[in-house]
Amino acid sequence: MAVDRALWWSVWWPWAVVWVVTALALLVALGAVVAAWRGRGRYAVAPGVPGVPIYLDEKAVMDLYQVGGYGDAMTKEVVDRVGTTRDGKIALKGLDVGVEGARQSGREVVKTYIENSEPIAVVGVLLGALESAHGVVHVDLRDRTVRGDVALERALGDGARTARLRRIDAYVSVRGEFRETGRHDGTRVFQAPYGDPDDPAEGPQVVVECQSAGLRPDVVPEGVFSARCLGRVQAWKAGSGEMVIRPIAVFL
Template structure:
């Protein structure tokens, strides 16, 4: 009986190995597809984002132009056409014996003028956000809830190490991030404006630091009217510059900030 069992196993084990390998590959592919499907659902659920709604308090126009160039957004993208019609008439009236006569000649000309209407910085930042979301190039992060919606590329990098919604904000690299949270503001010694927002539950608590160059801060943003500990909601589009694990500080280079 033992001889029969050994013969049966010697004939069957290669096929069982093939089936096990196939099942393992199928499980890996299924996990990958599910991860991409979950990420896609999250991106659809986040909608168009809140980046360009509300009042703009900061817009770095030089960075806006640079991002627009990278994304292929033209400086003027609206072809405006005007047509002008001009009518001219000529009247002749004459008297012949007891009768009268009148001749009328009309001539109409049309002139068309076309020009390109330049994109304003505010319109350009809207086009940038639309293009970034179309190409899945922006990560959404909500500091209040701790939720992070990664791009497909970032989800692939984090696959097998962490769930996208619980991935650390420090994992965001080489892409744009739209961060929403409660910020405080103060004016630095040189005149620049510094925004900070806490996130996470670490000790000490982590925080995002955003330094806004004074020349690009909008007049509508009354910085000095906020107290040092007064929090306000804002959304910032930028790129992660650096993470300092000793101070738990994430530095962000801003492109635009909206209330």
């Protein structure tokens, strides 16, 4: 019997090693997939546009590209979206440069793309660049939540347990129930309350002032409407309880 076992082991031990190695490899691969999925759920937000854009400040988009530190991310987003032709040229109307040339002339790539694209496409590129660079914090005014991701950790510092909107020194994407509250010289003002009060005018408010030239008046709803504002915190007015955000884009 001992001889039979020795004979069996001498024949099958290489296959046993293969099976063990294969099982270990599968376990490692499964662990990597789970870790990646958890990391994606914690940090990543699917790029794209979460609705119909009703406002876009094109100058602010270019300012963000030029001085905001997201030039490489925006150039990559544009190149990824428009693609290249068979000869390696950027497939963008009015621009005839190769991929290397696009990297060297990124500002012109983005500028030409914005000038030749619909607002919804521009907003998509902007959001994709900000998300890939972990440059935007997501806020929901209705349930008073701030999404914890890399951008929030950078804005508040590691180990922070609470987040105040007025303390966030980063671009914010704020979801809330907005309504128009005023019109001034070339501007229209929208406000949204913190939480979900019965009277939307009650309590602290987020105030967004949009340039009329960048608005799509035929799309702006009447009354109270759910919308998301992408911008940056500009000021906190403690006396009136108003948080002023400079908008780059607003979409339903």
